[in-house]
Amino acid sequence: MKKLLHTNHFAEMLRFGFVGVVNTLVDIGVFSLAIFLGIPRVFSQVAGYLAGTINSFFWNKHFTFRDKDHTDILKVMLFVGVNLVSLGASSWGIFLLPLMGMPLWLAKGCVTILSLAINFFGYRWLVFRKK
Template sequence: MLSRFSIVGVLNTLIDFVTFTIINSWFGINYTTSQISGYSFGVVNSFIFNRNWTFEDKDANKKIVHEFLKFIIINLISLIITIIFMRILIKRFNLNVYIAKIIVTFAAQITNFVGYKLLVFK
């Protein structure tokens, strides 16, 4: 399960990072808005693959809407954590936006795995 989560995580991260880069670099939109946008694209991919492949949640009796709402809550928490830490890394430690993005991505992965495993796809 952890290896599947890692594969999906890499795909989500690529989607997130490419979207972030396009919005931030090409369009010059600030890193907070770029983070929200990139992360959101990764979340959609994450739900589909984690539900159907990583955690193989095939319970027909479970309402997908309820499951999706829990998934969104976990990801909102994760997104808030990444934005706060990005701001700290960029403003206080003068890190490059992309280095900060890479660092906060690891924090998000840990938060997401625990939340998905314990609350969403149990």
């Protein structure tokens, strides 16, 4: 455990957590606004997720993983791929969980946690991996 606390990976995890909180606030803010405006929940999920994703790429590249590589086209494509997987999983969840009786906001919390896990490991191992 001591070794983990003193590694660059732990610092990345902390920065990812901070960026994740900001992304989640952006996501929930856009999602809530869309729901308030009467947009169906799956489309609201997509809108919120996309807003958080745009924010996420910038902050994770420059702050979390401190990526200095300028070959961003491949990174953007990988980032989009990871986020499409995450978006698909979260959209199915936000559609299915309320149908199974889960309150919408609890379902939103569950799919947010699922997305967080998919995104961290996808970003760390695919998008911003160290050479």
